[in-house]
Amino acid sequence: MKFPIYLDNHSTTPMDPRVLEAMLPYFTEKFGNAASRNHAFGWAAEEAVEQARKQIARLIHADPKELVFTSGATESDNLALKGVVEMYKEKGDHIITCQTEHRAVLDTAKTLESKRGLKVTYLPVDKYGMVSPDDVRNAITDKTILISIMLANNEIGTINPVKEIGKIAKEKGILFHCDATQGVGKIPVDVQEMGIDLMSFTAHKIYGPKGVGALYVRKKAPRVRIAPLIDGGGHERGMRSGTLPVPLIVGFGKACELCEQEMPAESAKVSKLRDRLQDGIMKGLDEVYLNGHPTQRLPHNLNISFAYVEGESMLMGLKEIALSSGSACTSATLEPSYVLRALGVGSDLAHSSIRFGLGRFNTVEEVDYTIKRIIEVVTKLREMSPLYEMAKEGIDLKSVQWTAH
Amino acid sequence: MAYSDKVVDHFNNPRNMGSLKKDDKDVGTGIVGAPECGDVMKLQIKVEGDKIVDAKFKTFGCGSAIASSSLATEWLKGKTLDEAHKIKNTDIVQELNLPPVKIHCSVLAEDAIKAALADYKKKGEPSK
Numbered sequence: 042m043k044f045p046i047y048l049d050n051h052s053t054t055p056m057d058p059r060v061l062e063a064m065l066p067y068f069t070e071k072f073g074n075a076a077s078r079n080h081a082f083g084w085a086a087e088e089a090v091e092q093a094r095k096q097i098a099r100l101i102h103a104d105p106k107e108l109v110f111t112s113g114a115t116e117s118d119n120l121a122l123k124g125v126v127e128m129y130k131e132k133g134d135h136i137i138t139c140q141t142e143h144r145a146v147l148d149t150a151k152t153l154e155s156k157r158g159l160k161v162t163y164l165p166v167d168k169y170g171m172v173s174p175d176d177v178r179n180a181i182t183d184k185t186i187l188i189s190i191m192l193a194n195n196e197i198g199t200i201n202p203v204k205e206i207g208k209i210a211k212e213k214g215i216l217f218h219c220d221a222t223q224g225v226g227k228i229p230v231d232v233q234e235m236g237i238d239l240m241s242f243t244a245h246k247i248y249g250p251k252g253v254g255a256l257y258v259r260k261k262a263p264r265v266r267i268a269p270l271i272d273g274g275g276h277e278r279g280m281r282s283g284t285l286p287v288p289l290i291v292g293f294g295k296a297c298e299l300c301e302q303e304m305p306a307e308s309a310k311v312s313k314l315r316d317r318l319q320d321g322i323m324k325g326l327d328e329v330y331l332n333g334h335p336t337q338r339l340p341h342n343l344n345i346s347f348a349y350v351e352g353e354s355m356l357m358g359l360k361e362i363a364l365s366s367g368s369a370c371t372s373a374t375l376e377p378s379y380v381l382r383a384l385g386v387g388s389d390l391a392h393s394s395i396r397f398g399l400g401r402f403n404t405v406e407e408v409d410y411t412i413k414r415i416i417e418v419v420t421k422l423r424e425m426s427p428l429y430e431m432a433k434e435g436i437d438l439k440s441v442q443w444t445a446h
Numbered sequence: 447m448a449y450s451d452k453v454v455d456h457f458n459n460p461r462n463m464g465s466l467k468k469d470d471k472d473v474g475t476g477i478v479g480a481p482e483c484g485d486v487m488k489l490q491i492k493v494e495g496d497k498i499v500d501a502k503f504k505t506f507g508c509g510s511a512i513a514s515s516s517l518a519t520e521w522l523k524g525k526t527l528d529e530a531h532k533i534k535n536t537d538i539v540q541e542l543n544l545p546p547v548k549i550h551c552s553v554l555a556e557d558a559i560k561a562a563l564a565d566y567k568k569k570g571e572p573s574k
Contacts, residue, residue, distance in 0.1 A: 351484055353508040357449070357457055368484060368508070377484065389481035425463055425512065427488035427504040428481060443480030444557070 046407045049363045050246075050341055050400035051195050051223060056292070057248040057401070063295040064250065067288035075285045076276060086287045093294025100297040101221075101240065102231040103257050109277045110285055110293075113254035114222040116270075117241030118145040120256050120281065121218045124267025125187045125239070126153055129216075133184035139164040139172045140383040141199075142191050145241075146220055150189075160184070169334035170199035170384050178209050187216045192224035196367060196380040196396055197333030198342025200228065207236020216265060222246055222254075226300035227308060227339055232257055238265050244289065248401060249296030253289035256280075311399050312340035314408050318397060319343050321412030326419055332367075332381055332394055343397040346381075346390040349429035350422040355395060358418040362411055367394035389428075389438075449509055450543035456513035461520045464502045466490040474566025478557040485511045485551065489518060489558035493566055496526045503558075510548040514538050514555035522559065527566075533559055 047055065067089060075090045077083025094105035111117045126136070138150055140163045153159040162180045166172055172190055181188075188210050193200045203219055210217035218239040221230055225240075226247035232240060243254035258280065259265045273282030300307075323329060328348040344367075347355065352368030367378030368391075377391035386394075397411075423429040428438060449457075465488075468475045472493050479486040485507030492500035501519035505512045517538055522530055538544070538552035 349506060351507050351511075354457070354512060357454075357509040387482070388484075392481070392484035425460060425504055426506040427477065427486055428506045430465065430488075430504060438481060443482070443486070444478050 042404075042406050042410060044361045046362045046403075046411065048397050048399060048403065048407075048411065049365050050398035050403075051198075051396065052365060052398065053245050053251065054248045054400055055402060056245075056250060057296065057299060059299060060249055060292045060295045064288045064292040067291050071287075073287070075287055076274065086285075089287055089291050090285055093290045093297075096294035096298040096301075097255060100230070100301045101225060101242075101257060102233050104260060107257055107260050109256045109258055109280045110290055111254045111256055111281055112252060113245070114143075114220065114241045114243040115145040115254075117243070117254050117256040118143070118220055119149050120267060120270050121239045121241060122146065122149045122153065122187070122189060123270060124280070125216055125218070125265075126157060126159055127268035128266050129186040130157075133182075133186040134158065135160040135162070135182055135184040136187040136189060137162045137164065137177060137180045137185060138189045139166060139191070141166050141170055141194050141196075141380045142189070143195055143220055143222065146189055146191070164190075166199075166383055168385050169337070170194055170197045170332075170380065171334060171337065172201050172206070174202055174205040174209055177206050178213075181209075181213055181215065185213075185215050187218060189218040189220070192219050192221040192230065193228070193339050193342075194333070194380060195223050196378060197344045197384070198223070198339035199334040200224065200337045200339065203235045203237070210238070211236050214263075216263075223339060226297065226304070227341060229304070232259070238263065239267075244293035244296050247296045247300050250289045250292040253286055253293050255293070307401060308340040311401070311403070314403055314405065315341060315343050315397070315399050317405070318399070318408045318412060319345075321409070322415055325412065325416040329419075330390060332384065332386060341399040343399070344394060345397070346386065346394045347419050348390065348393060349426045349432060350419055351392050352394055354422055355415075355418055358422065359414055362414060365396040365398070367396065368392045452517075452542050453509055453513040453544070456516040456542070457509045460503075460512060460516045462500075462502050462516065462523070463504065465504060466492055466500065466502050471569050472566075474562040474564075474569070476558045476561025476563075476565055478561055479507070479554050481506065484508070485554060487511065487515045487554055487558040489515060489522075489555075489562045491522055491530070491562045491566060493527065496528070498522050498525050498527070498530060507551065507554075508548070510542070510544055511551040511554060513542055514544075514551045515558060517541060518555045518559055527563060530559060530563060 073082030073086035075086040098105040225242040240257040245251040332344040352366030381391040501522040503515040535552035535556040
């Protein structure tokens with residue numbers, strides 16, 4: 042076993058060696074600018090980009106011409122929201138999103154609220170983190186121009202009923218943007234079947250390189266138009282100017298191709314590892330709680346709250362395992378995870394949450410080691426926890442007058 | 447975030463972790479913080495005359511909170527009650543090299559010391 046063990050695959054993934062191999066020629070001998078129309082260097086680059094476009098489009102059942110390359114999912118989210126709000130401002134000034142979206146969507150919506158006077162509905166989610174299609178329907182007004190709901194959540198892995206939401210959007214003639222950053226490559230995505238008009242995703246979550254992402258922009262029924270954020274040479278049909286990062290795009294394409302070919306086997310393998318991890322932890326410890334949906338969840342996601350133990354201290358005790366926590370102490374804001382709070386998880390349990398993100402390269406050995414270490418560390422920290430002691434004495438922690446600070 | 451060596455040392459080898467009998471007359475207990483805020487410290491002192499002869503802690507919180515309370519117990523042992531009153535959170539910050547975002551951990555430790563001293567005082571001076 043190699044240390045440290047990487048179990049933070051929602052954050053980013055290691056690049057697949059096959060992806061790197063595909064990229065390498067495009068840094069050196071095939072270095073051309075894909076926009077150079079008059080020589081072989083440009084043609085080779087353009088051909089590589091078009092090949093990647095096909096590989097990526099195939100994974101999401103889109104037309105290659107419907108992809109706009111960006112620097113990543115954050116830019117794609119910004120482009121989708123700002124681009125639609127600018128382009129359709131005559132039509133309306135209201136968008137619908139939800140409370141558990143990624144910050145790239147939420148903060149963009151907030152900026153549009155304060156700077157452009159946009160009205161935003163932030164829908165609540167149920168206790169599993171799922172958006173209700175009925176809530177979406179009820180929030181629609183005659184001024185609504187966009188619905189933006191994520192495919193799967195980055196903390197708890199809950200998969201939203203995107204197909205139903207897409208249907209409602211179609212029915213009402215409203216554009217539907219989906220931040221699919223965590224879902225693409227992990228679960229089947231079909232923009233036709235799901236009724237998605239705009240979709241953000243990125244390469245580095247699917248074993249591709251960092252620094253490249255895409256926004257899917259529907260061309261037909263309806264033809265979606267967006268105002269660009271970046272002006273310049275008119276690349277990407279004017280929606281995103283700037284010389285294309287050919288090696289990154291080639292890597293993105295290869296990463297998508299691998300996901301498409303290997304997804305059935307890979308998601309079966311990864312979800313088996315995830316279930317083994319979940320069962321091992323749940324059997325070894327009392328008072329641990331699953332956050333997120335028990336079944337409608339990404340195959341590689343596991344988010345658990347360990348009562349009476351603070352998340353950051355757990356991570357500190359597990360230095361040889363790379364994990365993430367919803368504890369405030371790991372964020373700059375000192376607020377615990379807003380996603381868990383939106384589910385109705387108490388602040389105490391939000392502080393006690395750990396996110397496990399399994400991936401293509403994890404092994405049974407690593408999972409078994411992690412189970413053993415989690416049990417050790419939680420047991421040790423509970424010994425150290427005044428809350429655990431009080432709970433064992435039968436004191437109801439909710440009845441204690443705490444001195445909030 | 448990188449922790450200072452001293453924080454890591456206190457976290458891995460907590461000093462005086464445990465509990466004293468909170469109903470004993472010569473024991474003062476301070477519990478500060480709140481689970482919702484992500485840290486709760488319990489700090490206890492055992493007093494003979496005006497001297498602190500033992501100190502114990504239990505902490506729910508991040509590594510810096512655990513280290514701050516562990517350090518506090520180390521400092522409290524052997525001090526008089528008056529000397530204990532003079533321990534400041536800034537002393538803890540300095541000793542542990544806490545970054546600005548972790549200063550509240552040291553504040554909590556100072557509050558815990560004060561609360562334990564006040565609890566002991568409330569119980570009345572023990573007979574010599």
